[in-house]
Amino acid sequence: MTGRPTSTLRDGARTAPRRARLKPTNIWFALPAMAFVGLFFVVPLALNLPLSFSSWTTYRSEIVWNGFSNFSLLHGQGYLINAIWVTLAYSVVAMLVQNVVSLSLAYALRDSTLLNGFFRSLFFLPVLISPLAAGYVWRGILDPAGPLNAFISMFWPGFDFAWLGNITTALPAVAFVDAWKWIGLTTLVYIAGINSVPREVNEAAYIDGANAWQAFWRVTFPMLAPAFTFNVVVTLIGAFSAFDVIQAMTGGGPGAATRSINVLLRIQWGLGNFGAGSALGLIITVMVIVAAVPLVAWLRRREV
DSSP states (O other), X not given: OOSSOOHHHXXXXXXXXXXXXXOGGGHHHHHHHHHHHIIIIIHXXXXXXXXXXXXXXXXXXXXXXXXXXXXXXXXXXXXXXXHHHHHHHHHHHHXXXXXXXXXXXXXXXXXXXXXXXXXXXXXXXXXXXXXXXXXXXXXXXXXXXXXXXXXXXXXXXXXXOOTTTSTTTHHHHHHHHHHHHHHHHHHHHHHHHHHXXXXXXXXXXXXXXXXXXXXXXXXXXXXXXXXXXXXXXXXXXXXXXXXXXXXXXXTTOSTTTTOOHHHHHHHHHHTTBHHHHHHHHHHHHHHHHHHHHHHHHHHHTTXX
């Protein structure tokens, strides 16, 4: 026996079961979900589309078609491009942190023991908390006079840093809190995926000379493709639509460092610029579609 993994590792992903074909009778089971999506997502999107190209404010009762004037207005104010970059950066950071941490936790807590069950419940608790409440709690923790700076001061006397008042750290801090809020949910999905991998496959990898990391990366991880696809896409879409945590922690500041499209949308609606707000809603929808559809197609090719 040699220390070099053999074909068991290289072909580990091939042992995963093939996806079942969708039978015509299964469509009936999907109809309630399709109706829900159509009623609460497709219909509002269709109604919002013409408003994005219309002049509609609290100062005039009629809705007048104005073409791309709303988009020109937003771009001319100098906020739109920054909001797009903030939204993209926030979404990528939150998605990466959430999936890397939750996958690590899932591997550590994969066995069904009493202690692991306790930690699973502990990490799931933030999911049950309101995003707005979680944002306010973390704003207090990250305050210059909060417990985080007090803890660091025990090892670094005089440490005083405004985590949410610095344009460099504000966005990563808020994205971290968003990831922390939902890590428990994605962890459970990964645990279910890991436990669905036959133990015999990993045992064969160990017999072939693989260590724990090689067995996970070459065998377990490829067979986690469905769970990985689901978590990556859902966390990315969720981060794109995030508003509560940002509003509670920074309100879009300092300056415009965390002013995402959703925060800018709230500002426009608060000013009574409903047409501009609808245009921002259309922009975030297009961003989600452009990001999610190619990502799903690419990730699905990994599934076997």
